[in-house]
Amino acid sequence: MNPAVLIASVYVFALAAFLGYQVISRVPPLLHTPLMSATNAISGISLIGSLVMAGAHYPLVAHLLGFAAVTTATINVVGGFWITDRMLKMFKKREPNTAKAVKR
Amino acid sequence: MSPATLLMEATYLVASILFILGLKAMSHPDTARRGMFYAEAGMAAAIIGTLIGQHIVTWVWIVAGLLLGSAIGAWMGITVPMTAMPQRTALSHAFGAMAAALVGIAEFNVHAAEMSVFTRGALGFEVMLGALTTTGSLIAAGKLQGVIKGTPVQFKGQQVLNALIGLGMVGCFVTFWINPAILVAFYTMVGLALAFGVMMVIPIGSADMPVVMSLLNSYAGLAATATGFVLGNNVLIIAGTLDGFSGLILSILMCKAMNRSITNVLFGGFGATVAEASSNAGGTMREIPLDDAAIQLAYAKRVIFVPGYGLATAQAQHAVRELAELLEERGVTVKYAIHPVAGRMPGHMNVLLAEANVPYSALYEMDQINPEFPETDVVVVIGANDVVNPDARDNPKSLIAGMPILEVDLAKSVIVLKRGQGRGFSGLENPLFFKERTRMLYGDAKGTLNLLVKAVEQS
Known part of the structure; x- marks a missing residue:
């Protein structure tokens, strides 16, 4: 990594940290569990690093480690987004009081 | 830079923006779900971009990993209960x-x-x-x-x-x-x-x-x-x-x-620490008969439920929602007070109650609800202990001194649903349980709440 790229990366990191602080602070405690689940799914983006290890021109050991990493990262991406959506679907506004809500 | 690499870099930029937009949408429950679709789209774009732009020569490990991971992820997505x-x-x-x-x-x-x-x-x-x-x-x-x-x-x-x-x-x-x-x-x-x-x-x-x-x-x-x-x-x-x-x-x-x-x-x-510093808690805990509790609730104007982790372990979320709806039909104003550490992860209690069809507008954070306790007729504490322990506020020697609590002891009356006479996880006595205006209702939370529903229906 040459110094110019390094400096650019540090910039990206600093700005992302600042932006992250701003954005995350606005999330109400009501949604903290879905938030954790969502950021988890998003950080499953390390999948793209795993894909390269599993499939590019590398020795077998890299492929195997890459395969394991692709698997765990994909579990996080698919499972994370799925569960986040399941949770967010449940948060409803007060509905007009319909006698007795039907049990699901 | 080849066109494929350029495309890949473009998808990364798009993904970054979509991730941020997605998290920004998390600031409100009405927009949060849409936000997650942005994030998902960003993720898909980045994956496709990578597969096109990187020099992939062997596909077998990639495909196997993606399939296996998706299968396990989807299985978890469908089957994991909210309590877990x-x-x-x-x-x-x-x-x-x-x-x-x-x-x-x-x-x-x-x-x-x-x-x-x-x-x-x-x-x-x-x-x-x-x-x-x-x-x-x-x-x-x-x-x-x-x-x-x-x-x-x-x-x-x-x-x-x-x-x-x-x-x-x-x-x-x-x-x-x-x-x-x-x-x-x-x-x-x-x-x-x-x-x-x-x-x-x-x-x-x-x-x-x-x-x-x-x-x-x-x-x-x-x-x-x-x-x-x-x-x-x-x-x-x-x-x-x-x-x-x-x-x-x-x-x-x-x-x-x-x-x-x-x-x-x-x-x-x-x-691990067993509390030595004894608090000013003492005296007797007063039990309340179920029917009396039901009458108190049925004729109250304002009721606040305080759920703790005990509610989740007893699987009593649906029972509490039923009781709340019944009270609302009778014209009682019902709110839920959620302490930030009620549950085993941040925000866990909100999810559990939302799953039981409690509207999120009825869920109140500690700072919002604390001023309302003095005007509340009945507070029902369900499986919570340390988060309502007034010692945290009043007794500087207490192990939990200074911890912000839900000030339920300021309400006109308090009913505590509890399994037995034991102490909370910290092993501390809770002076709330000995107060003049506090009544204890022992038993499994779910069973007790169901009985309360029946009793309120008849009163």
Whole structure:
């Protein structure tokens, strides 16, 4: 990594940290569990690093480690987004009081 | 730059923007779901971009990993119950961290010789954080699931041993940083980091899990950031940092909610200490007959429910919602007061109540609801203890002194639903239970609530 790229990366990191602080602070405690689940799914983006290890021109050991990493990262991406959506679907506004809500 | 690489970089930029938009939409429950679609689209774009733009020669491992991961992920997505959300999240911290550690180890295998000093440092961080978060999260998940005992594991010389492991880990890191040819240093670091993760979490009790979860979340994110530095990939840096900071902010919030420092949670082993400092609690607890409780509720103007983790363990969310709806039909104003650490992870109680069809507009945070207690006729405390302990406010000698509480003792009357006469996780007496205006209603929360519903219907 040459110094110019390094400096650019540090910039990206600093700005992302600042932006992250701003954005995350606005999330109400009501949604903290879905938030954790969502950021988890998003950080499953390390999948793209795993894909390269599993499939590019590398020795077998890299492929195997890459395969394991692709698997765990994909579990996080698919499972994370799925569960986040399941949770967010449940948060409803007060509905007009319909006698007795039907049990699901 | 070839067109394929250009396309790939473009998808990364798009993904970064969509991730940020997605998290921004999390600021309100009405927009949150749409936000997640943005994030999902960003993820899909980045994956496709990578497959096109990188020089992929072998597809078998990629396809196998994607299929296997999707199958397991989907299975978890469908089957995991909301009560198991803390375990699931801890497990996913482990998976995320493991992916980062594995990529790092592979990267070390392939490129160690030609890495710059800086990249090697980032790689060290990636693997170290990844490894310790993996085992730490697995232990946390085990404790939450009940596979491992939830009580803190402590022994003589524990802190010395931990310090030695930590120092050894850092020592190996520095050695390999200076001279990448010493392979053994790298792999010893991995081993020590795995051990360190275990040692870090075993002394922490179940009730402190919200902090631990948030902290592990932060580590897993930062491991992904380090991966981004190693690979020189900005979208990884951005997504990892967002995750890392989210975890950090949540850790701080959770610590504030318990009035404890992070070091205190990590090294304190709170659940192990048996309270010696006796409080001013004393006298008798007064039981209330079920029918009297029902009448009190039925003829109240304002009622606030205070759910604690005991509500979740008793699976009483639906029962409490039924009772609340019944009271609302009678014209009672019903609200729910949610303490930040009610549950085993941040926000857990909100999810459990939302699942039971409680509208989110009825859920109130501690700061919003505290001023309302003095005008409340009946507060019903269900399976909560320390978060409503007035000692935290009144008794500076108390172990939980200074912890912000829901001030239910200021209400006109309080009914406490409790399994038995035992103490909370901290082993503290709760003076609330002895107050003149407090009445105890013993029994399984779900059963009691169902009986209350019947009794209110008849009154």
